[in-house]
Amino acid sequence: xxxxxxxxxxxxxxxxxxxxxxxxxxxxxxxxxxxxxxxxxxxxxxxxxxxxxxxxxxxxxxxxxxxxxxxxxxxxxxxxxxxxxxxxxxxxxxxxxxxxxxxxxxxxxxxxxxxxxxxxxxxxxxxxxxxxxxxxxxxxxxxxxxxxxxxxxxxxxxxxxxxxxxxxxxxxxxxxxxxxxxxxxxxxxxxxxxxxxxxxxxxxxxxxxxxxxxxxxxxxxxxxxxxxxxxxxxxxxxxxxxxxxxxxxxxxxxxxxxxxxxxxxxxxxxxxxxxxxxxxxxxxxxx
Numbered sequence: 001x002x003x004x005x006x007x008x009x010x011x012x013x014x015x016x017x018x019x020x021x022x023x024x025x026x027x028x029x030x031x032x033x034x035x036x037x038x039x040x041x042x043x044x045x046x047x048x049x050x051x052x053x054x055x056x057x058x059x060x061x062x063x064x065x066x067x068x069x070x071x072x073x074x075x076x077x078x079x080x081x082x083x084x085x086x087x088x089x090x091x092x093x094x095x096x097x098x099x100x101x102x103x104x105x106x107x108x109x110x111x112x113x114x115x116x117x118x119x120x121x122x123x124x125x126x127x128x129x130x131x132x133x134x135x136x137x138x139x140x141x142x143x144x145x146x147x148x149x150x151x152x153x154x155x156x157x158x159x160x161x162x163x164x165x166x167x168x169x170x171x172x173x174x175x176x177x178x179x180x181x182x183x184x185x186x187x188x189x190x191x192x193x194x195x196x197x198x199x200x201x202x203x204x205x206x207x208x209x210x211x212x213x214x215x216x217x218x219x220x221x222x223x224x225x226x227x228x229x230x231x232x233x234x235x236x237x238x239x240x241x242x243x244x245x246x247x248x249x250x251x252x253x254x255x256x257x258x259x260x261x262x263x264x265x266x267x268x269x270x271x272x273x274x275x276x277x278x279x280x281x282x283x284x285x286x287x
Contacts, residue, residue, distance in 0.1 A: 003041040007050045014135050014164055017052050022137045022160035024050040030162055031055070032075060035098070035106040036114040060164065072166040074109035081108060089128070089174035089194065093120040099184045109163035112148065115155045118186040118206040120178070122149055126211045127192035127203040130168040136161040152209035171196055175273030177266040181253070188253050189262040191270040200224040202238060202271065204263055207248040214242045230275035239268035
């Protein structure tokens with residue numbers, strides 16, 4: 001199918017992009033990699049009157065570590081994420097995004113702004129307790145991961161706002177696991193585990209409208225607090241708690257019980273990897 005008609009504007013800077021979006025009201029959309037937007041246009045699921053192309057805006061393709069945080073410009077491509085070595089968790093997660101053609105065009109900010117609950121990067125952002133810098137009419141603001149995602153394909157961003165930078169703290173330890181029916185498909189269920197000091201954060205994708213941050217149960221409030229190595233029994237306890245804490249829906253990919261069982265397994269694998277106990281049945285995904 002062909003895209004519906006639209007006006008095209010090639011932005012010269014962030015201020016120009018924001019001003020054009022502001023003038024378009026709720027009829028404007030940002031065009032970056034186009035890997036999420038163009039299929040939506042082709043299926044007529046959206047009919048924006050104006051597309052604002054930000055691919056030539058200077059300063060949005062930077063990637064650098066400041067302190068213990070990786071700062072990414074909005075236009076950094078998934079392929080670059082997969083090849084960089086400053087943030088190993090991000091590199092591993094990016095390798096699971098689509099296929100090479102998609103990774104060569106898709107952008108970090110585009111994935112976060114699209115807010116697919118099964119996508120890898122929203123879960124990584126939340127697991128790392130990261131944030132985004134947002135530019136809007138007359139002001140900029142910083143939005144934490146916990147506040148950015150408000151529903152399936154919904155974010156806190158206003159119609160005239162755009163993500164300009166992503167802040168991603170580098171964890172002391174990490175683990176990543178995903179189950180998809182075919183390589184390149186969105187995850188049925190995924191899990192990201194990070195460790196910062198004595199605290200573990202576990203985020204599950206694919207079980208709710210937004211990435212799900214695991215909370216310790218009332219019976220074991222210190223479940224995600226560790227000192228020293230993470231033992232095997234703790235890995236199992238975290239996986240069990242994660243499975244009990246989700247309320248997935250049934251759909252064409254599987255029943256709620258199926259997703260809950262997958263949750264237990266992918267969380268177990270991710271936390272075991274974080275603990276330095278690789279699972280023997282973990283199959284690498286080809287780049």
